[in-house]
Amino acid sequence: MKLLRAWALRLAGMLLQRGRERELADEIEAHLQMHSDDNLRSGMSPEQARREAILKLGGVESVKEAYRERNTVPFVENLLRDIRFSTRQLRKNPGFTWTAILMLALGMCASVAVFAFVDADADPAAALSESRPAGWRIRTCSRFVHDATSRILNTLTGRSSTKS
Amino acid sequence: MGDKADVWQGTLALMVLKTIEMMGPLHGYGIARRIEQTSGNLLSLNYGTLYPALLKLEQEGSIASEWGLSENNRKAKFYRLTRSGRKQLQKEARDWEQTTSILARFLSPSEDLP
Numbered sequence: 001m002k003l004l005r006a007w008a009l010r011l012a013g014m015l016l017q018r019g020r021e022r023e024l025a026d027e028i029e030a031h032l033q034m035h036s037d038d039n040l041r042s043g044m045s046p047e048q049a050r051r052e053a054i055l056k057l058g059g060v061e062s063v064k065e066a067y068r069e070r071n072t073v074p075f076v077e078n079l080l081r082d083i084r085f086s087t088r089q090l091r092k093n094p095g096f097t098w099t100a101i102l103m104l105a106l107g108m109c110a111s112v113a114v115f116a117f118v119d120a121d122a123d124p125a126a127a128l129s130e131s132r133p134a135g136w137r138i139r140t141c142s143r144f145v146h147d148a149t150s151r152i153l154n155t156l157t158g159r160s161s162t163k164s
Numbered sequence: 165m166g167d168k169a170d171v172w173q174g175t176l177a178l179m180v181l182k183t184i185e186m187m188g189p190l191h192g193y194g195i196a197r198r199i200e201q202t203s204g205n206l207l208s209l210n211y212g213t214l215y216p217a218l219l220k221l222e223q224e225g226s227i228a229s230e231w232g233l234s235e236n237n238r239k240a241k242f243y244r245l246t247r248s249g250r251k252q253l254q255k256e257a258r259d260w261e262q263t264t265s266i267l268a269r270f271l272s273p274s275e276d277l278p
Contacts, residue, residue, distance in 0.1 A: 002248075006223040023241075024215070027192065030240040031211070034193045037236060058212035070216040070223075 013071040024067055028060055117145050176217050178260060181226060181253040184245050189232070191240035192218060218243060226252050 013020060032053045039049035057063060090097045183198045184190055190198070195218075196211045221227045226249030234240045245253070 002224045005225055006220070009223045026239070027215070027241045030191070030234070030238055031193045033238055034191070034234060034236070034240065035211075037238075038197075056211050058210045063212035063215055066212065066216045067219060070219050 007073075010071065010073050011076075014073065014077060017068075017072065020071060021064075021068075024064060028057070028063060032057065032060075114145060114149065118149050175260075176213065177221055177226075178253070178256050180214070180217060180221065181245065181249060182257070184227060184243055185250070185253060189242040189244040191232075191234060191242050193240070194234075195243070221249070224252075225249070 032050065035053035035056065036046070036049040039052050040046065044052060054060060179199050179202075180195055183195050183202065187194070187198060192214055193211070196209055196214050200207060200209055218227070218229075222229055222243070225246060227243045228246050229241050229243045231239060232242045
């Protein structure tokens with residue numbers, strides 16, 4: 001339950017990051033000021049007091065980094081950043097984008113068309129309608145595609161060829 | 165994060181909870197100073213590690229925070245113990261005492277063993 005709560009807050013933390021960031025900066029600043037006040041009282045010079053406070057904190061940026069890592073989910077955050085970056089790149093190169101999309105679409109259409117043929121041919125129900133004058137042209141064509149694909153599939157899977 | 169850091173995080177959380185329980189609402193700097201004092205300055209605490217630990221405790225609902233004014237009229241974020249934090253503190257303190265007492269038996273075997 002406690003873990004669940006912590007994770008929900010971390011996911012929410014990703015959305016509310018900006019406000020959180022400022023709050024953390026304020027908190028660290030307050031910390032540094034209180035620490036340098038104490039250092040001043042113990043007789044340091046103002047610069048030395050400040051430097052000593054930062055040193056003891058271990059660096060302002062590294063604290064912020066560790067805090068951020070705890071406040072958000074770094075994996076999801078990186079993923080979102082990657083997606084944003086790639087969409088930006090795609091938008092910058094419309095020529096490439098459209099070529100890629102067209103290639104993928106063509107490839108998918110071709111595979112779907114071929115396998116639809118094969119499927120129709122291998123379908124046992126289709127064998128029953130053999131006598132129907134459905135046009136031998138399509139059947140011969142599909143037989144040819146079927147033979148070719150099953151040969152390819154057989155070599156790919158390493159099976160001995162099974163004649164239909 | 166290695167094993168060592170995990171153990172350290174665990175003990176740090178317990179120290180933070182106990183310190184807040186003893187002192188009442190306190191800001192990060194105050195907690196850090198107090199932990200060092202309580203340890204008799206044997207512990208050199210990197211103050212920076214405190215803030216992620218505080219955030220973790222807050223996310224788990226053991227402590228709550230609000231802005232207030234420090235003793236020198238500086239704006240600071242004060243952390244206070246919640247009810248579930250108090251419960252967690254009791255449980256963890258008990259666990260820790262048990263662990264140390266078991267270890268103590270190993271380190272200095274007493275005579276009353278059969």
